Amino acid sequence: MSMPFYVSPEQMMKDRADFARKGIARGRSVVALQYADGVLFVSENPSQALHKVSEIYDRIAFAAVGRYNEFENLRIAGVRLADMRGYAYDRRDVTGRGLANAYAQTLGTIFSSGGEKPYEVEIFVAEIGDTAADDQLYRLTYDGQVADEHGFAVMGGAADVVAGHLKEHYTAGASLDDAIRVAVAALGHSESDDRVIPTGDLEVAVLDRTRTQPRKFLRLRETRLVEVLGRRGVEEPDAASPEDALAGSGPRHSGQDDPADPTDQVSGATPPLEDPVSGEPPVAPPVAPPVAPPDSPAAPPTGPGQV
Amino acid sequence: MTDSRLPASFMTPGTSSFADFLGIEAPDLLPSRRAVPAGNAADLAPHGTTIVAATFDDGVVMAGDRRATMGNIIAQRDIQKVFPADEYSVVGIAGTAGLAVEMVRLFQTELEHYEKIEGSTLSMDGKANRLAALIRANLGMAMQGLAVVPLFAGYDLAADQGRIFSYDVTGGRYEETAFHSVGSGSLFARGSLKKLYRDDFNAEEAVTAVIQALYDAADDDSATGGPDITRRIFPVVHVITPDGGRRMPDDEVSVIADRILASRMQRPDGPAAALT
Numbered sequence: 001m002s003m004p005f006y007v008s009p010e011q012m013m014k015d016r017a018d019f020a021r022k023g024i025a026r027g028r029s030v031v032a033l034q035y036a037d038g039v040l041f042v043s044e045n046p047s048q049a050l051h052k053v054s055e056i057y058d059r060i061a062f063a064a065v066g067r068y069n070e071f072e073n074l075r076i077a078g079v080r081l082a083d084m085r086g087y088a089y090d091r092r093d094v095t096g097r098g099l100a101n102a103y104a105q106t107l108g109t110i111f112s113s114g115g116e117k118p119y120e121v122e123i124f125v126a127e128i129g130d131t132a133a134d135d136q137l138y139r140l141t142y143d144g145q146v147a148d149e150h151g152f153a154v155m156g157g158a159a160d161v162v163a164g165h166l167k168e169h170y171t172a173g174a175s176l177d178d179a180i181r182v183a184v185a186a187l188g189h190s191e192s193d194d195r196v197i198p199t200g201d202l203e204v205a206v207l208d209r210t211r212t213q214p215r216k217f218l219r220l221r222e223t224r225l226v227e228v229l230g231r232r233g234v235e236e237p238d239a240a241s242p243e244d245a246l247a248g249s250g251p252r253h254s255g256q257d258d259p260a261d262p263t264d265q266v267s268g269a270t271p272p273l274e275d276p277v278s279g280e281p282p283v284a285p286p287v288a289p290p291v292a293p294p295d296s297p298a299a300p301p302t303g304p305g306q307v
Numbered sequence: 308m309t310d311s312r313l314p315a316s317f318m319t320p321g322t323s324s325f326a327d328f329l330g331i332e333a334p335d336l337l338p339s340r341r342a343v344p345a346g347n348a349a350d351l352a353p354h355g356t357t358i359v360a361a362t363f364d365d366g367v368v369m370a371g372d373r374r375a376t377m378g379n380i381i382a383q384r385d386i387q388k389v390f391p392a393d394e395y396s397v398v399g400i401a402g403t404a405g406l407a408v409e410m411v412r413l414f415q416t417e418l419e420h421y422e423k424i425e426g427s428t429l430s431m432d433g434k435a436n437r438l439a440a441l442i443r444a445n446l447g448m449a450m451q452g453l454a455v456v457p458l459f460a461g462y463d464l465a466a467d468q469g470r471i472f473s474y475d476v477t478g479g480r481y482e483e484t485a486f487h488s489v490g491s492g493s494l495f496a497r498g499s500l501k502k503l504y505r506d507d508f509n510a511e512e513a514v515t516a517v518i519q520a521l522y523d524a525a526d527d528d529s530a531t532g533g534p535d536i537t538r539r540i541f542p543v544v545h546v547i548t549p550d551g552g553r554r555m556p557d558d559e560v561s562v563i564a565d566r567i568l569a570s571r572m573q574r575p576d577g578p579a580a581a582l583t
Contacts, residue, residue, distance in 0.1 A: 073320070084329065087412065106313045
């Protein structure tokens, strides 16, 4: 009988985390920003139909980066959960914290179950209260960790570069117009230069507590963005991004091994992943089969129940 | 193995209907899935009575009286029987009040759920058909005396006009032209509107006409409540135009109701229509 290679749990988790992080970093960033009247979401998203930012409930919104089919699944689950809770109890009993917990449990379970591919997504769940001090912004990562964010947060793409720019320019309690300008400038910022993102490529939405309707989520249309942003110089669309081709699609069956795409189904001449610990290219597996302990041939020490 | 993730039904793509989802995940929350013991249950719970709707040149209005009855008893004086279904539509209910209010909540969630999942609103006919499906699922209880009969109205942005739909307990859906009424006082209200209605109403005239119709219904039907001038309780009126729907504030309704009451002091049967 064949015996599986032993992979230490640490190594397995590192591999899975590395896989998920790569998928997330391939997309474009989403910025969430607290302003005076609520929470603002800005993303560069040339697609008008495939949203990254969506409404979940009266005061709760959802933003995500990564693999579209996976976060769309999570979004629909969130809408169902919120609507069912609001129907069974009351609209006021639907909370962002409950939703964030459900997402965290789901992502965490999928990440740590060996048989499934981890989700390549990162999520914001935002909820606004009656005052700015009551606003909540949660960040959920692919492995189910929840972080409580304050002020602003960035995920996906070159998140650290965008966050660095925001750190310098963000002011708490800003007006909506100022917040939009800061967020758009941060998204266009990169280490080499600053780019003017075309207004048509921006996806902007707010949770605005000053709205009179119970549903506080609102998408800002392009005409409104043009008013706010004014003349900014020559617009430069972003270069083609892997997420444009990948949005909504499964793994590519290109027939070619692409080292930048850890999900491709081909293992060709190029090794798909470097070693997640050392950054070294992977070494080919040992040619000789591993030697089983002489007395216990039927018990490979890999089962999850083993100590 | 313990699995703490959301159940598979939450993550399954396919349906955009909240009622369908509830049927899979929590069927006991659906009003239609409850078994009611055999026998007539009609006298157990309060009944809502008269709802009136009328179109006008730029939209549609719906009004409901405020009375709920249990046999000969007035169960509630200020019940609300007309509810916004979404931004452009409104639903009024006659019949068993408890079931009807639950059905309205389900219908409101159904429309909002579809809107959030699909990113677009249902068409006016789509909304009317969903309501028909909810009513049809209640047929068993209707046969035991717990009937719910809604009136549905809204502004159809595609057709650019106000539209009214009536229903029967089997889920039959009928589009009405100009005006309609349901509930115990509906015969009188409809007769009244027949004489009062004109095609060129503006919003205020349409509101006046439906309140006149409710007054006539209350005049001849003991289960329909008229304007309560001592407690200042007036009909619930919703007005829907291309800009969306709103509930007319009580102080605006009271001005119109007071005007109607003043004219009825002179002529208790209301305005006289021309003979020819």
